Amino acid sequence: MKHVKTLNTHTMNNSLKKGGCGECQTSCQSACKTSCTVGNQTCEQKK
Amino acid sequence: MIHQYQNNGYNIVMDVVSGAVHVVDQVCYDVIAGICKSDEADGFEACKGLQEGPGITAETLKEPETFQKLAAELNGRYSEEEIGEALRDVIELTEAGQLFTEDTYECLIDEVKKRKTVVKALCLHIAHDCNLACRYCFAEEGEYHGRRALMSYEVGKKALDFLIASSGGRHNLEVDFFGGEPLMNWQVVKDLVAYGREQEKIHDKHFRFTLTTNGVLLNDEVQAFVNREMDNVVLSLDGRREVNDRMRPFRNGAGSYDLIVPKFQRLADSRGQERYYVRGTFTRENLDFAEDILHFADLGFKQMSIEPVVGDEDDPYAIRVSDLPAIMEEYDKLAKVMIEREKEGKGFNFFHFMIDLDGGPCVAKRLSGCGSGTEYLAVTPWGDLYPCHQFVGQEEFLMGNVDEGIVRPEIADDFRSCNVYSKEKCRDCFAKFYCSGGCMANAYHFHGTIHDTYEIGCEMQRKRVECAIMIKAALAE
Numbered sequence: 001m002k003h004v005k006t007l008n009t010h011t012m013n014n015s016l017k018k019g020g021c022g023e024c025q026t027s028c029q030s031a032c033k034t035s036c037t038v039g040n041q042t043c044e045q046k047k
Numbered sequence: 048m049i050h051q052y053q054n055n056g057y058n059i060v061m062d063v064v065s066g067a068v069h070v071v072d073q074v075c076y077d078v079i080a081g082i083c084k085s086d087e088a089d090g091f092e093a094c095k096g097l098q099e100g101p102g103i104t105a106e107t108l109k110e111p112e113t114f115q116k117l118a119a120e121l122n123g124r125y126s127e128e129e130i131g132e133a134l135r136d137v138i139e140l141t142e143a144g145q146l147f148t149e150d151t152y153e154c155l156i157d158e159v160k161k162r163k164t165v166v167k168a169l170c171l172h173i174a175h176d177c178n179l180a181c182r183y184c185f186a187e188e189g190e191y192h193g194r195r196a197l198m199s200y201e202v203g204k205k206a207l208d209f210l211i212a213s214s215g216g217r218h219n220l221e222v223d224f225f226g227g228e229p230l231m232n233w234q235v236v237k238d239l240v241a242y243g244r245e246q247e248k249i250h251d252k253h254f255r256f257t258l259t260t261n262g263v264l265l266n267d268e269v270q271a272f273v274n275r276e277m278d279n280v281v282l283s284l285d286g287r288r289e290v291n292d293r294m295r296p297f298r299n300g301a302g303s304y305d306l307i308v309p310k311f312q313r314l315a316d317s318r319g320q321e322r323y324y325v326r327g328t329f330t331r332e333n334l335d336f337a338e339d340i341l342h343f344a345d346l347g348f349k350q351m352s353i354e355p356v357v358g359d360e361d362d363p364y365a366i367r368v369s370d371l372p373a374i375m376e377e378y379d380k381l382a383k384v385m386i387e388r389e390k391e392g393k394g395f396n397f398f399h400f401m402i403d404l405d406g407g408p409c410v411a412k413r414l415s416g417c418g419s420g421t422e423y424l425a426v427t428p429w430g431d432l433y434p435c436h437q438f439v440g441q442e443e444f445l446m447g448n449v450d451e452g453i454v455r456p457e458i459a460d461d462f463r464s465c466n467v468y469s470k471e472k473c474r475d476c477f478a479k480f481y482c483s484g485g486c487m488a489n490a491y492h493f494h495g496t497i498h499d500t501y502e503i504g505c506e507m508q509r510k511r512v513e514c515a516i517m518i519k520a521a522l523a524e
Binding site: 001002003004005006007008009010011012013015016020022023024025026027028029030031032033034035036037038039040041042043044045 | 062066070132145151155165167185255257279328352399402407409413416417418423435437480481482484489504515523
């Protein structure tokens, strides 16, 4: 495409098919402890 | 739902529902804005995520009327050929499910509310005591609205037993040794790690231990143990010496920076600059907090986080609405410097700008939020269970204890029902699938209910998401 550069190859809604395995890190355990940072966690299945 | 913004010379378009992120040229940027404007003028608000009409689809975009409206709107700025070409790209993205994606998640929310949850993470309050007297401490210098206390080995063991018993089929279990200052009860930490290692073999689990420490009691023995056993270690430090020592003094008023920094540097190096964070808090007394982050980088740290303080409006150091413009500028400044440093081979990670556009959390995780009160609980030194560390000491949130387990399941039900669709303010927010509704403790603190949002925090979160994506755009060039 001439006008667009897309930054990601996967879209979030693809993950709907698999559902949540729940093995990923709890967000507040990572570093924050005072905010909510779900979006920067990594999917355990994709590690 | 579409969010588009310009930052550092990049035109960025986020398709909020699919998570697709596009960097576009100016004509395409204006074409997408024109489509959203026209939709809104027609009485629909698909771009805002408040879809009441038929939505925007590849078919509606292909209608001659769409092009005619855009040509009229953008007349004089672009030729019809340019507009037509950009529109064709927009249609292609829409057909690929990467633009104007319809929200199909809301219908799943009942499933999310009814889902059976297991406990997979505990925040163990190993010590309600601290050897520093940080001015902003939500734990009131470790005491959490209560008394000084250390967790006994027996209570800690019961907490780990409770976690194993409540974790269903989950394999990975997380335990954070938190305080107060956990190194003030170090032997119990070590004994609990040994107990956990023994139990994980019996029950086919894997414990991921983490430690959050102010570093005062950090020594070689602690460092060796931490490197052997802890998946992550969070090192509390606020940045420049004068900033740190103003907010993080010893109880006698002396600064803590000079004692702590060399220990943290040694620990970070000994872990290969991985699996740790130097974590600070910024307040309205250091709104130039990018300097503190760069100070961390100059000290050699590679993994860092600086969080905005959360305090009562009358606290002199609390962030106010009037501080937001300066904070936004500071995040922009930091983002630009991070790009420069990355390109110079001197890059570092800033926790709040970390974003994984391809490998981030699944939709189920984004819809279910941080997990407090359901998957994640805090345990006090005497074994009481609370939804998270920030609720400790607020008796209305006392959920049970390590002897009896959860005795007030209605509290967990309330937390389980809280999500981005249950909060009115989240509905038209583009960042909703990144913060998942925000911190419930902050919402409760400011509004007396977990089913609300902390607006100052939301503003900062939105900015951080924008900056994080802009950095991706810049580094993708």
